[in-house]
Amino acid sequence: MPRFAVPALATTAALTALVLLPAAAASADSAVLTYGSAAGNAVSVGDVLTSSLASGTTATLATAGDGTSRISCTGSTLSATVTSNPAAPGTATESATSQTFSGCTSNIFGVTGVRSITVNALPYTTSATSDGTVTVAPASGGSIQTTVVLSTLLGSATCVYQAPGLSATSSNGDNSLTFTNQVFKKISGSLLCAGNGYFTASYAPVVDSSVAGAPAVFTN
Template identity: 80%
Template sequence: MRRYTVPALAVTATLTALALLPATAASADSAVLTYDSAAGSAVSVGDVLTASLAGGTKAALATSSGGSSGITCTGSTLSATVTANPAAPGTATESATSQTFSGCTSNVFGVTGVQSITVNGLPYSTAASSDGTVTVTPASGSTIQTTVVLSTLLGSVTCVYRAPSLAAVSSNSTTSLTFTNQAFTKFSGSVLCAGNGYFSATYAPVTDSSVSGAPAVYTN
């Protein structure tokens, strides 16, 4: 019987693009990123945007696209610093600085526990466009990398996965950021490591933690 381990987590999401698709038309002089509402105040350069998994959802790391075999995590957070926020329509940029995962379990045969999931090589560059598309890219000549350490029937196994970039979709109606079946390929690890990994998760709400009350962030 074949044994598989878990796929890697997409960064930041890094792991970590943090902007939202406009639900309503914004004023002509609105910035791409605003807080409180689509027509609210412009998010300042240097502000830190944060998000956790949407209530009642999990981050999924499947061994096949759309599959149910793999790892699920009950907790995950994203953090990014705004580096540019031009007038809309346009593209805001961010530096994705952190992504964490917790409460992770696996239903893969032979895997007895998930020791850690680590997003490597941060920060990553994030581009959040007015049309709601969000792209996460590594430094020139590099890749997005995630390391997964598992407990298996054969002992501890380390799986390293890489992707050239990641994409997400944002929504102002739920102030959310969604990654769907973002594909990684195995860079190194035991034969027990699956050859590919697919990351899906919804983070909401995305907030500006540098502003009092941490208001929700919108994209225009």
């Protein structure tokens, strides 16, 4: 879920990663995750769910909650494999295997460029409940970690950020998954690496790439 820079677009989501969607009135025999429509065909265990940033949006890793100083990325993708999909209401789970960031720039003082944002220690466990709540968790005893490499006035700087977990909200209205001000703390890096990172991104639509036509995914 979730690869973010200065504060972890990673894990973003990451993340990364991480992919699942919200609550609509479900029929009694509906699965938590369906494709094509709410209460439609059940997403199969083993299917791969993918998504990119919602059209016209960016993924940001800000140095404070107000988002003024930040790293912004015009591209980001998520990928996760469904590991369970019980009857609704309930909680479906996924293994978040990939989160990428591209087209990243920064307006942080002293930073002249963003070389890379990498989400580490994948896979993470993603849980999607029928009420639209999505959580991303690391392996037991671990953390969600993102490494951001910056170009600065003083040369290259590598910033490592961690979070104990991430939360997001899914919506069946646009089949989106939205992270808002998810906090990452710096565990290593130069003074030009912000102490905290606040990750915000909206991915839409989330689709089932294992099904012909990659239909949108709904949460029931």
